[in-house]
Amino acid sequence: xxxxxxxxxxxxxxxxxxxxxxxxxxxxxxxxxxxxxxxxxxxxxxxxxxx
Numbered sequence: 001x002x003x004x005x006x007x008x009x010x011x012x013x014x015x016x017x018x019x020x021x022x023x024x025x026x027x028x029x030x031x032x033x034x035x036x037x038x039x040x041x042x043x044x045x046x047x048x049x050x051x
Contacts, residue, residue, distance in 0.1 A: 006032055007046035 003013040011028050019028045035041050 007048075008032070008040075008042050009037070 005011050005013055005016060009017075009028075011032070011033065016026060016028050019026050032041070
């Protein structure tokens, strides 16, 4: 199982690393922040630590 960073959208540490290499910045982080602002983040439900 990959080292998940985001349980809502199932992004792994490797996904974020590749995103930075490909784009020079984290577009994944921007997407996560947008989703959180829209209220579609379910971290409390999907993350085993509840955050």
